[in-house]
Amino acid sequence: MSEVLPQSFYARDALEVAPQLLGKLLCRDGVVLRISEVEAYCHPDDTASHCRMGRTARNAPMWGPPGHAYVYLCYGLHQMLNLVTNREGEGAAVLIRSCEPVAGHDIIRARRGGIEGPNALTGPGKVGAALGLHTRCSGSPLFDANDLYVLDAPEPREWLVGPRVGIGYATPEHQRAPWRFALHESPWVTQRKTLTRVSAGASRTRKARAR
């Protein structure tokens, strides 16, 4: 049986947590989704991050302790789910962009207006809809199996990496930053063309070399 991810799982850099979230199971109210695509929003100096303008009522959960949800409304329609990482006061989170449905297909179908297949869960707005999320969920903890939580699963050995989506307002460097991660074997991924394959070993080597 897989365990609920403990708060300590999230208490690391968003860039480290993000690829490790791939394959993990997002659960709420009978719906189970396998995480297939994520994006890291690393720190307040990340000009693509909601934390770039400092602490506000909306982004408060991002500045709070790790292992909590940050849900916000995008384009007046979409409930976007982020998982808060790092330590309290650091302002970082991982956006869940796409998932593969594992259980609760009937509920998902109802919430998604009958749309099925990979197209039903590729894109962060669709993930929020499938889980029935609302900005009211923002700030709720993820490390108890109560409402919304994540089950552990084996870490993938390789994945896709590339630039984040929909952040044209950020600096060119941050637009270019390869902070989006996806399961290479999954159809539940957006904008595949801009992603390239790397292995967990290569990622660790790069990190080691950088320090």
Added chain:
DNA sequence: TCTACGATCTTT
């Protein structure tokens, strides 16, 4: 208060 604009998705 007022205004502009989104970490999007659907339809044309």
Added chain:
DNA sequence: AAGATCGTAGAT
């Protein structure tokens, strides 16, 4: 290529 749709942030 553009409309939906509304809370948020920054300006007034």
